[in-house]
Amino acid sequence: MNPITTFSYNFQDLSLTRENVGNAMGYENENIPEPFPALIDESLSMAEKLCAIEGGFKYFEQVKFDQNQKIVKIDSIPFYVHKIIFNQLRKSENAVLFLCTAGPGISNYSKRQMADGDMITGYILDVIGSLIVESAMDKIQQELETALSCKGLHISNRFSPGYCGWDVAEQHKLFSLLPEKFCGVQLSESALMYPIKSVSGVIGIGTSIKKHNYACGLCDQDFCIYRNRKKQTTIHHS
Amino acid sequence: MEEILEKIAHCVEFGKINKISPYPPDMKGMDGADELTKLALDSGVPVQDILSKALISGMQKVGVKFRENKVFVPQVLMSAKAMNTAMVHLKPYFASGTVQHKGTFIIGTVMGDLHDIGKNLVAMMIEGNGWEVIDLGVDVKPEKFIEAASQHPGCTIGLSALLTTTMENMNITVKQLKEKVPASKICIGGAPVNQEFCDKIGADFYSADPQGAIEYLSTLVA
Numbered sequence: 083m084n085p086i087t088t089f090s091y092n093f094q095d096l097s098l099t100r101e102n103v104g105n106a107m108g109y110e111n112e113n114i115p116e117p118f119p120a121l122i123d124e125s126l127s128m129a130e131k132l133c134a135i136e137g138g139f140k141y142f143e144q145v146k147f148d149q150n151q152k153i154v155k156i157d158s159i160p161f162y163v164h165k166i167i168f169n170q171l172r173k174s175e176n177a178v179l180f181l182c183t184a185g186p187g188i189s190n191y192s193k194r195q196m197a198d199g200d201m202i203t204g205y206i207l208d209v210i211g212s213l214i215v216e217s218a219m220d221k222i223q224q225e226l227e228t229a230l231s232c233k234g235l236h237i238s239n240r241f242s243p244g245y246c247g248w249d250v251a252e253q254h255k256l257f258s259l260l261p262e263k264f265c266g267v268q269l270s271e272s273a274l275m276y277p278i279k280s281v282s283g284v285i286g287i288g289t290s291i292k293k294h295n296y297a298c299g300l301c302d303q304d305f306c307i308y309r310n311r312k313k314q315t316t317i318h319h320s
Numbered sequence: 321m322e323e324i325l326e327k328i329a330h331c332v333e334f335g336k337i338n339k340i341s342p343y344p345p346d347m348k349g350m351d352g353a354d355e356l357t358k359l360a361l362d363s364g365v366p367v368q369d370i371l372s373k374a375l376i377s378g379m380q381k382v383g384v385k386f387r388e389n390k391v392f393v394p395q396v397l398m399s400a401k402a403m404n405t406a407m408v409h410l411k412p413y414f415a416s417g418t419v420q421h422k423g424t425f426i427i428g429t430v431m432g433d434l435h436d437i438g439k440n441l442v443a444m445m446i447e448g449n450g451w452e453v454i455d456l457g458v459d460v461k462p463e464k465f466i467e468a469a470s471q472h473p474g475c476t477i478g479l480s481a482l483l484t485t486t487m488e489n490m491n492i493t494v495k496q497l498k499e500k501v502p503a504s505k506i507c508i509g510g511a512p513v514n515q516e517f518c519d520k521i522g523a524d525f526y527s528a529d530p531q532g533a534i535e536y537l538s539t540l541v542a
Contacts, residue, residue: 115344117342196436196440201401201440201444202394245484272431
């Protein structure tokens with residue numbers, strides 16, 4: 083496998099529906115109250131024009147583990163991932179570090195709408211921005227899984243700094259292992275990504291590693307606002 | 321009088337902004353919070369009653385439904401919009417001192433964190449419950465909270481964070497606020513925060529939802 087693989091997607095590739103957006107806002111499929119169905123449809127049309135979806139990963143052969151300190155070493159860089167993520171990754175033989183973004187357009191427009199007093203459109207676009215980046219990353223993860231399966235290799239869930247006890251400041255180490263401005267994403271001093279609607283993290287790879295369909299059960303954030311979303315495959319949010 | 325107050329509360333609860341607003345569908349063509357508030361004022365309904373028995377009452381119902389997952393963020397935003405529309409008519413009475421806010425609530429997302437939707441939601445709901453809200457925005461440094469709190473003695477402060485990294489900044493902010501403005505109570509909230517963390521950093525109150533913050537604020541003015 084090439085050490086660096088990149089992808090770009092069109093908005094249509096993600097097949098996001100009104101129901102997807104409604105679900106992300108808390109509503110069940112058929113029960114999105116008025117006036118939100120029409121507002122979601124308008125926002126989806128707007129999102130199509132605003133997003134610039136890019137993503138990719140870098141493959142690392144060298145992964146080592148320190149059981150006592152719960153450290154995962156990738157290319158000799160130690161990541162203090164905390165016990166939850168360590169336990170999910172510890173059977174990895176290789177790993178990828180990934181990055182994916184919806185581009186700056188959607189979050190900038192969402193912020194502008196909110197600043198102009200249209201909180202509802204701003205909020206819906208913010209939700210769509212998160213869905214775009216997570217859906218695109220789902221596709222990338224699927225591509226990786228398919229490419230590795232023929233070699234008898236499996237992948238873990240994806241894990242991001244800032245969640246499950248992994249300090250978000252370690253974004254700096256993660257970015258140091260990726261090409262500069264990979265997929266157009268930059269990191270602030272306080273470890274926030276720009277564009278805002280971006281995700282980064284690690285996926286473990288190995289012959290005996292497992293991916294869970296409902297990953298929120300692994301996390302120790304009992305009151306997380308995302309916790310009730312069933313069958314979510316990620317433990318990071320944008 | 322009670323009837324019009326109930327109607328305004330209903331408009332706020334269900335997000336009926338004004339007559340031309342087509343939502344909710346079962347109130348299409350009917351007066352909204354805008355027209356009814358003006359009518360109530362013109363009819364001599366006391367401003368304090370409009371505030372407490374209509375607007376606050378409506379927003380409280382929304383807050384409870386939100387906590388119980390019966391409504392979600394978009395509906396709360398619609399209700400807040402209806403409430404804000406009504407509030408425009410009451411602003412002159414606040415300015416003249418005819419009615420008074422319950423107190424001042426200073427809110428912001430702590431430094432290093434740019435997330436603001438949850439913070440905005442809490443700000444709107446607290447404002448809808450009769451508080452003067454000063455929103456300092458996102459990525460707010462401790463000095464800015466201290467400066468605002470110093471200008472509003474007796475205020476309550478709300479700190480928001482959505483990232484685990486900014487939990488540490490919340491800790492720093494609480495420590496500095498407790499040192500410089502010890503009289504101000506501090507509420508914290510946000511996805512990674514919990515009661516254990518609140519106790520650890522010495523904040524006064526934690527709530528998982530906006531209604532909890534409103535209820536806490538009510539205890540401060542009881």
